[in-house]
Amino acid sequence: MEKFDVVVVGAGITGLSSAYHIKRENPDMRVALLERKSTFAQGNTGRSAAGFRDVFSSEMNRKLASSSISFYRHVQEDLHHDIGMKFTGYLFLLGSGALDSGYTREAAAKSRSRFVDKHEIEEMGFRLRPERSEAELMGLSDIEGGLLGLNCGIIEPDKLCGFYDRQIREMGVEAMYGTEVKRVALEPVKPLNYPGEPFLWQEKTVRSLQTSSGEVSADTYVLCTDVWTTALLDPTGIDSHIRPKKRQVFQVSGPEIGRFVEHPMVEGADTVPFVVLPSHRVYMRPEPRSRSLWISVADEYGRDFSFTEDPQPEPEFYEKSVFPVARSYLPILSSARVTSMWAGHYAYNTIDRTHYIFRDLNVIVATGTSGSGIMKGDAAGRIVSALLGGKEFAELYNGERVRVSDLGVEERRVPREHMVI
Ligand SMILES: Cc1cc2nc3c(=O)[nH]c(=O)nc-3n(C[C@H](O)[C@H](O)[C@H](O)COP(=O)(O)OP(=O)(O)OC[C@H]3O[C@@H](n4cnc5c(N)ncnc54)[C@H](O)[C@@H]3O)c2cc1C
Structure with a gap:
């Protein structure tokens, strides 16, 4: 032995x-x-989805993330080991409740970040006020502003x-x-x-x-x-x-998405930030190499705690649940198509x-x-x-x-x- x-x-x-x-x-x-x-x-x-951020509400998570980010930066910049780390920023689009909430303000105060105004968000191609019928049906908030985390971005795990x-x-x-x-x-x-x-x-x-x-x-x-x-x-x-919960990622591509992905907000970046929408926690992660977006969500109610050895993505979940929310804020998604998808699990401490x-x-x-x-x-x-x-x-x-x-x-x-x- x-x-x-x-x-x-x-x-x-x-x-x-x-x-x-x-x-x-x-x-x-x-x-x-x-x-x-x-x-x-x-x-x-x-x-x-291979994003990193030090914008968290809990001080413990902020500590764990910010020190890990510093180490990864050291690996890439000082040890010259390419780990695909890009400081693209993380843009949290905020509805009025979230914009004024204590934990947004606290997270902003504790991380290197700046608030972004509506004009800048609109210029990226986002719709600040989703159509009223859609907003009512799906419970979508208007975008009142954004918090851009700067010590945040994407990496290649x-x-x-x-x-x-x-x-x-x-x-x-x-x-x-x-x-x-x-x-x-x-x-x-x-x-x-x-x-x-x-x-x-x-x-x-x-x-x-x-x-x-x-x-x-x-x-x-x-x-x-x-x-x-x-x-x-x-x-x-x-x-x-x-407890395990399935999580899915949908890659979407198309000419308009390609152009969207190419517009950085953070100095020195070559792609858009990782964007978190203000409703239902749908997020979009740029994938600059393929000029695509990875779209995902941490869905709660209705998503069972269960484990399968090889979890499969559900195209219907994208079409009926994720896409309608995402498209209400980013209309160019209507012309995009899903080019890849996969699934894994979060190991939740509930x-x-x-x-x-x-x-x-x-x-x-x-x-x-x-x-x-x-x-x-x-x-x-x-x-x-x-x-x-x-x-x-x-x-x-x-x-x-x-x-x-x-x-x-x-x-x-x-x-x-x-x-x-
Ligand atoms: C869709 C999705 C999006 C995510 N997005 C992000 C993100 O943007 N940023 C982020 O930081 N995190 C993200 N996460 C979470 C992140 O992926 C996990 O927190 C992290 O990968 C966990 O790493 P780990 O090493 O603990 O587990 P794993 O990477 O799962 O490693 C566990 C390893 O154990 C091995 N193993 C299991 N059983 C045995 C056995 N019996 N014998 C030998 N080996 C075994 C497995 O093969 C596996 O390689 C995401 C997760 C998912 C599913």
């Missing part, structure tokens, strides 16, 4: 960043990274993961791709070799992982398996605390919509990314490493600190996030 100090499971952004920071801080430890797919970023990291993957290999982490964990084997600390162990009264530990390539053992296991965490942990009685990073027995769990795991991925890895090292605080890249137990379960202290998209 292979024996390691630490085994990290999952080669999405969370697992790669965790393996990187654990090995960086503990060079003598023998660390392995297990991933069932043949390469990295094949889970939700590869299915995301496969390239970002490629950076971490290269680093961990150079540092000596043993990356075992194509290795699926089939079972987390809970055993007694002091086995008596009686059938039926572990009994109620025996102290328990995870002795090994049964994988498609044999048994793998470690002192500590770090599960960064996103929505798959529940299935892995349920048989052990450890609660993952998350209470405060922020990561869970906790230890139970000798297992560390990092999940519950709630739709913003890439933009907070570097910070998550640092917090996992601090938890492994028994530290009270994790030091983030930009020098800010996070109390590790704040993201745990028992002493959790995280305000509810209002800006989930």
Whole structure:
């Protein structure tokens, strides 16, 4: 049986960043990274809309995102590793309620951002007042202004993961791709070799992982398996605390979309900002390489909490739910066609919509990314490493600190996030 100090499971952004920071801080430890797919970023990291922002209502999320953004910027600008990071800005189009709300003002005050007036928004091609009949039918707000986050933009997650993957290999982490964990084997600390162990009264530990390539053992296991965490942990009685929800992305293209995408709002950018509409949280992410837009939404009521291994996008959902809202604000969408679509899941922390990073027995769990795991991925890895090292605080890249137990379960202290998209 292979024996390691630490085994990290999952080669999405969370697992790669965790393996990187654990090995960086503990060079003598023998660390392995297990991933069932043949390469990295094949889970939700590869299915995301790949936006980043530090505009959040919760201070915790702002910290996690802004430090991760600083690190990614360092990777691209100082280490010259192209991760496709573009500071396009994030434009939140706001109805009157949102424009005046406390959390918009607070988010604006805490992030590098500026308010945008109606004229500028109209010049981009947006309709400020959707047609009255449509507005009434679909409950659409008029656009009263916008908040443009400047430390925000788009990134290429496969390239970002490629950076971490290269680093961990150079540092000596043993990356075992194509290795699926089939079972987390809970055993007694002091086995008596009686059938039926572990009994109620025996102290328990995870002795090994049964994988498609044999048994793998470690002192500590770090599960960064996103929505798959529940299935892995349920048989052990450890609660993952998350619920999965399907999320879909529709790529739309056409000559008018191509021209729209080419108009930056932020100095130095070559494309439009990531735009969040004021109603129903529909958003549009520019994809400058193909001069297209990715359109998506974090739908709540009516979208069940459920998990399927290979979630499929629903063209009807775009046609009947997303498109009518999006077109009411951006009329050029009428001439666009859907050229691609895909789906994944958010691993929701349904209470405060922020990561869970906790230890139970000798297992560390990092999940519950709630739709913003890439933009907070570097910070998550640092917090996992601090938890492994028994530290009270994790030091983030930009020098800010996070109390590790704040993201745990028992002493959790995280305000509810209002800006989930
Ligand atoms: C449509 C959509 C849009 C999104 N948009 C954004 C966005 O704009 N910005 C942002 O920051 N976030 C976004 N997200 C969220 C983001 O994708 C996730 O928060 C993030 O990718 C989670 O990373 P992870 O490493 O925790 O999980 P994953 O990337 O899912 O990685 C988990 C890995 O574990 C592996 N695994 C699972 N089970 C096993 C097993 N038994 N054995 C071995 N390996 C296993 C999987 O194969 C997978 O590679 C979006 C998500 C979706 C679905």
